[in-house]
Amino acid sequence: MLEALTLVVPCYNEAKRFDAAKFSEALARFPGLQLLLVNDGSSDATASVIEAFASISAGRVRTLSLAQNRGKAEAVRRGLQAAMDGGAAWVGFWDADLATPLGALTEFSAAASRHDGARALIGSRVRLLGREIDRNPVRHLLGRIFATAASVTLDLPVYDTQCGAKIFLADETLRGALQEPFGSRWIFDVELLQRLDAGWLRTTGRRATAYLVEVPLLAWQDVKGSSVRVGDFVRAGAELAVIRSRRSR
Numbered sequence: 001m002l003e004a005l006t007l008v009v010p011c012y013n014e015a016k017r018f019d020a021a022k023f024s025e026a027l028a029r030f031p032g033l034q035l036l037l038v039n040d041g042s043s044d045a046t047a048s049v050i051e052a053f054a055s056i057s058a059g060r061v062r063t064l065s066l067a068q069n070r071g072k073a074e075a076v077r078r079g080l081q082a083a084m085d086g087g088a089a090w091v092g093f094w095d096a097d098l099a100t101p102l103g104a105l106t107e108f109s110a111a112a113s114r115h116d117g118a119r120a121l122i123g124s125r126v127r128l129l130g131r132e133i134d135r136n137p138v139r140h141l142l143g144r145i146f147a148t149a150a151s152v153t154l155d156l157p158v159y160d161t162q163c164g165a166k167i168f169l170a171d172e173t174l175r176g177a178l179q180e181p182f183g184s185r186w187i188f189d190v191e192l193l194q195r196l197d198a199g200w201l202r203t204t205g206r207r208a209t210a211y212l213v214e215v216p217l218l219a220w221q222d223v224k225g226s227s228v229r230v231g232d233f234v235r236a237g238a239e240l241a242v243i244r245s246r247r248s249r
């Protein structure tokens with residue numbers, strides 16, 4: 001998986017948080033890794049920060065710029081499409097704040113080798129002793145409530161739909177799942193999993209349980225500067241209800 005992977009990094013006003021050294025370190029450590037940094041209509045210096053980084057990356061870092069702020073869902077969708085057009089065998093997305101450290105790619109890759117038929121690998125923030133899952137208690141609790149509701153909505157025993165680190169096999173099912181813009185701004189992850197589940201069922205007769213692998217992270221941290229608020233939890237619940245109604249139709 002790591003031999004031909006392009007990670008899309010959605011960047012909205014990330015000029016201050018963008019840690020070029022950590023991305024460089026990962027590029028050195030994983031020779032098959034490429035990055036596609038998507039500037040989501042930022043109003044700060046994100047565009048020049050990521051372009052400067054791309055210009056010293058020997059072609060392994062590209063940028064894509066959306067003229068207006070469209071939200072993470074659209075930034076990721078456009079990025080994944082561009083990454084597939086670029087010919088990557090695997091594509092994924094990864095939050096710019098590196099809440100999931102890029103070192104976790106080692107675990108993703110190990111999980112892909114263990115599960116021969118894996119077509120999607122998603123990070124899972126399971127808080128266990130001996131791991132460093134450092135999440136603020138309120139967000140942890142709201143997150144667990146949301147995750148349970150998302151699992152019921154999808155009718156899949158998935159533990160964590162919302163981790164900002166996910167990798168997919170770049171195939172026609174993924175392309176189909178990315179064709180239409182997402183309806184939700186914050187929980188597009190749930191929509192994407194629903195679309196893939198439906199796509200796999202249609203083309204292979206098997207549901208996501210056959211293809212989706214959750215990768216329990218060794219480390220994850222809430223990075224300061226997030227713009228997600230408690231009100232978004234309520235909005236996310238409403239968006240989930242819409243996704244659910246679509247499934248029962």
Ligand SMILES: Nc1nc2c(ncn2[C@@H]2O[C@H](COP(=O)(O)OP(=O)(O)O)[C@@H](O)[C@H]2O)c(=O)[nH]1
Nearest residue numbers: 010011012040071072075095096097226227228
């Ligand atoms: N907040 C926000 N993030 C965006 C947007 N577009 C892309 N992103 C990116 O989405 C990722 C997650 O954002 P963050 O604020 O850390 O959210 P959180 O960690 O889920 O609370 C980051 O890589 C952002 O740069 C947007 O319109 N708003």
Ligand SMILES: [Mg+2]
Nearest residue numbers: 097099223226
């Ligand atoms: Mg974050």
